[in-house]
Structure formats: structure tokens, C-alpha cells
Amino acid sequence: MTSFFELTPSLELENLEVVYHHVATAIQGVSLRVMPGSIVTLLGTNGAGKTTTLRAISGFLGADNAQIVGGRVLFLGQPVTGRRPHELVRRGLVLVPERDKVFETLTVQENLRALVPGWRAWRGADRPRIRLDQVFEYFPLLADRRRQLAGYLSGGERQMLALATALLCRPAVLLVDELSLGLAPAVIERLMILVARLRDELGLAVLLVEQNAGAALAVADYGYVMEHGRIVYDGPRDRLLAHADVREFYLGVGHRAGRKSYTDVKQYRRRRRWF
Ligand SMILES: Nc1ncnc2c1ncn2[C@@H]1O[C@H](COP(=O)(O)OP(=O)(O)OP(=O)(O)O)[C@@H](O)[C@H]1O
């Protein structure tokens, strides 16, 4: 019998290093794994390097004058370091970006059609097709608003539309950047439950980048903590939830609970005790 540890990871980073403008190192020696059918969260405060990591994986570094200068990205066991976004999407590695997730001047339905690769791209693809009506089952609200302009959607609805569009690309691995950005706790919880359903019902592997550790760890199987461009700690969900520094600096619980706002926690600069 094949054990969990012998499975090929859906996504693996080996010592990835990215610099901006040929000089500024944004991430260094980043290694992580996302196993099939699991949600892995990458946690970190402002500027830690989370978005840079996702951009490096998904081929979107070029627009920012950034490049991978070391390490490898493996997708389903194959090296794909530095491949272009459209090729990666066709293979099933799909990014839901941090900002500008939807086209505001298009309707919901037009958005859903706009980004999905044409039928030629699917020739030879062995991933099952995800139909529009299936997507509407996950996001019924989008079905009701399909003729409305995406610019009129609420923050939570935009996140849903971005996830729905990504699903239509038949992902094997979904990279999600800050699903919780600017949303109320109840909306965040609904979105996280949806992501967990996508893992459980479609078998997706998900790399979930979040500043909101509480929301991410509610559904993640495993997590990595990133600070100043490096992974400083990782472990299964329960180990992260029990770790004193994760609790104090990322979940805002412990002896300072009640007196610190989340912003205070994010900006906290005292030396951590990761090791
Ligand atoms: N286009 C850019 N040019 C130069 N430096 C950049 C650029 N984008 C990001 N950086 C730098 O790279 C580092 C990592 O930024 P990144 O956006 O990856 O962080 P993040 O963890 O996603 O932060 P946030 O939680 O605020 O989204 C930061 O020091 C940032 O200033």
C-alpha cells in the first residue's frame, strides 16, 4: 500500500528564491509541499513574501520586474519553474490573485467565460470538466446575479466570482491569495467552508495564502509561517494552533488577548521564538 508520505506532492517548492529589480531579495530558500486533496496555508504579515511566492509559482513575476534566481517549482512531480501563466493554467495550476480578481465592467457571466481557456487547450487534458451549472451549485448567488455587472458585487461576492472562474479552468492545484481581504468574519467563514468543500468534493489541492491565520487554520490541513521572505515554522494544523508564537502573534490569543487588536499583532516586531 502507498503511504501518504510516498505520494507525489501536487505542488512542491524547493529552495525558491526571488529578487525584484535584480537586487531586492523578496523570498529566500522557500521550500514547501502541497499534497493531493489537502489545503495548505501560507501565513505571514504584511510584506512577508506570500504574494511573491504565489506569483513565482504561477508565472506572474515578469510584470513586476522580478525573477526566480534559485530553486525549483514542481507541479505534479514535473519541474515547471518559470513557465508562462497560460501554460500553467492549461496544466491545472490556477491562481486566484490578491487584487483585481474580476473584470468590473463585465457581467458575472462574461467574467466566467472570459478567463477560461478555449476548447483547444483541453485536448488531451485528463482532468474532469467542471460545468457551469456545477459551479453555480457551489455559488448559487452568482447564478442569481449572472447578468449583473461584476463591479456591483460585494467584496465577498467578488471573491466567489474569482473562485468560480478559477474552477472553470479545471484546476488540479488552486493558489488563493488573501480570500479574507477586507471582509466581515461571517463572510470569511462562508468562503473558507466553500474552499473546504472544493477540497473534499472535487479533490483539489489548495495553497491558501492568508494574513488571517484563524480563518485559514479553521480549514487547512497543514501550515507554513513566513517572515521576511523565509519559512520560519511549519506543521500540521493542530501543531500550529498549539504553538505559543502562532497563538500570540497570529491568532491574538494568550496572555495579551483582549488588549491587542489584530493590527497590533501584525505589526509586532519582538523576536519570535520559532526554533
Ligand atoms: N513590484 C515590486 N517591486 C519591488 N519590491 C516588491 C514588489 N512587490 C513586492 N515587493 C517587496 O517584496 C516583499 C514581499 O512582498 P509581498 O507582496 O510578496 O508580501 P505579502 O506577504 O504578500 O504581503 P501582504 O500581506 O501585504 O500582501 C516586500 O518587501 C515588498 O516590498
Ligand SMILES: [Mg+2]
Ligand atoms: Mg500579498
